[in-house]
Amino acid sequence: MSETLAVATRRGNGLRMAVRGNPLLVAGLLLATALVVIAIFAPLIAPYPGDAGSATHPLESFLPPSSHHWFGTDDVGRDVFSRVVYGARISLSVAAIVIAFSCIVGVPLGIAAGYFGGIVDNVLMRVTDIFLAFPALLLALALASVLTPSVGNATLAIAVTWWPWYARLARGQAASVAGRPYIESCRALGISPFRTLFRHVLPNSVTPVIVQASLDVGGVILTAAALSFLGLGAQDPTPEWGLLVSKGEAYFTTQWWLVTFPGAAILVAALAFNLLGDGLREVLDPRRIERR
Numbered sequence: 569m570s571e572t573l574a575v576a577t578r579r580g581n582g583l584r585m586a587v588r589g590n591p592l593l594v595a596g597l598l599l600a601t602a603l604v605v606i607a608i609f610a611p612l613i614a615p616y617p618g619d620a621g622s623a624t625h626p627l628e629s630f631l632p633p634s635s636h637h638w639f640g641t642d643d644v645g646r647d648v649f650s651r652v653v654y655g656a657r658i659s660l661s662v663a664a665i666v667i668a669f670s671c672i673v674g675v676p677l678g679i680a681a682g683y684f685g686g687i688v689d690n691v692l693m694r695v696t697d698i699f700l701a702f703p704a705l706l707l708a709l710a711l712a713s714v715l716t717p718s719v720g721n722a723t724l725a726i727a728v729t730w731w732p733w734y735a736r737l738a739r740g741q742a743a744s745v746a747g748r749p750y751i752e753s754c755r756a757l758g759i760s761p762f763r764t765l766f767r768h769v770l771p772n773s774v775t776p777v778i779v780q781a782s783l784d785v786g787g788v789i790l791t792a793a794a795l796s797f798l799g800l801g802a803q804d805p806t807p808e809w810g811l812l813v814s815k816g817e818a819y820f821t822t823q824w825w826l827v828t829f830p831g832a833a834i835l836v837a838a839l840a841f842n843l844l845g846d847g848l849r850e851v852l853d854p855r856r857i858e859r860r
Contacts, residue, residue, distance in 0.1 A: 590851060592843050592846065593843065593844065593846075593848065593850070594847075596839075596840050596843025596845075596846070596847055597844055599839070599840030599844075600840045600841055603656055603660060603836070603837055606653055606656045607656040607657040607660045607661075608657075610654050613653050614647075614650035614654060615638075615647065615650060616649075617650065624644040624646060625641070625644070625645030625646065626644060626645055627645065628641050629641060629644055630642075630643065630819070631645075637649065639652060639825055639829040640823070640825040640826070640829075642816070642826055643826075646805075648812070648825060648826065648829055648830075650807075651807035651812060651830075652807070652809070652812070652829055654807040655808055655812060655830065655833065656833065656837075658802065658806065658808045658809075659789045659793070659808065659809055659834075659837065660785075660789075660837075662719065662723045662726070662788060662792045663784075663788040663789050665723050665727065666727045666784075667730070667781050667784055667785065667788065669727040669730075670727060670731040670733070670781075670784075671777065673731040674730075674731035674732065674733070674734030674735035674738060675734050675735070675738045675774075675777055676738075677692050677696070677735045677738075677739075678734065678736060678738025678740075678741075679738050679739070679741075679742040679765060679773060680742075680765070681693055681735070681742070681743075682741065682742025682744075682769075682773075683742050683743075683745075683746045683764075683769050685746070689739070692739075696735045696736055696739075697732075699729065699731075700733075700736065704729045704730065704733075704791070705791055707728075707729045708722075708725045708726050708729045708791060709798070709800065711724075711725035712725040712800040712801065717799060717803055718802070718803065719802045719808065721801075722795045722796065722800060722801035723792070726788060726791050726792060726795070730788070733780070733784075734780065737776055737777060737780055738773055745773055746769065751764065751768060751769065779852060780845070782841055782848050783841065783842060783846070783849075784841075784845075785837075785841035785845075786837060786838035786839070786841040786842050786845075787838075789809075789834060789841075790838055792808070793810025793834050794810060796808045796809075796814065797810040797813055797814040798814075799814070809830045809831075809834050810834070812826070812827075813827050813830045813831050816830070
């Protein structure tokens, strides 16, 4: 018991030291937390809540950034800052749904394939390979183009193309864990495969999935923005960041703020979650924790 406690204490100390020694992780965590807070409290932060919807103010169109409209106004007088703030809620919601769906579908399939092997592995991985044969963005574009343009359908199109990566990642981890002595001991003791999977294989395969999910938030946001920019995602008056960039593109040379601020929001979100994912990958590396 004392030895186990000492190992746990050493790992905990190593984890804390790794976090303190990784300023990029701290920066990514702070930025990501700020985005989540903005998304949750958007109605309280946005100075013009009605401007996130269909309310228009034609007499105030194309106003430059000022103390009254921090990010200026768009072609129908809506406050750009308010729309960018509400856009955080939409973009993060899409990312959360896509990644949750990908984990729920991909991780169990990958773990089952890696643990059981044989025909189960062959069938599941061949289906996965069919999806991986196409670039994710291209396949999402193809699916979104046959659906009615909306945030929900764009989310569905992205989710359908995203889960195979998690299946492949979980399969590799599960195959590695399945060959370890304690899994062989479970089989020898007659423990059911279901219990072995959820009590031993899954907990020891989930760390890379957590890291990948953190990294993928930025990728999903960029993909959703790309679909909306091309007219296959959110539709006006939905304040989605990619749509805001698309609507402001025609006025970029004269009303630069219409593109700059939504584009900056996309950049900051992608940067935040990439920093967070890279930091988690370094912090959760068991070899690094053990060395510390």
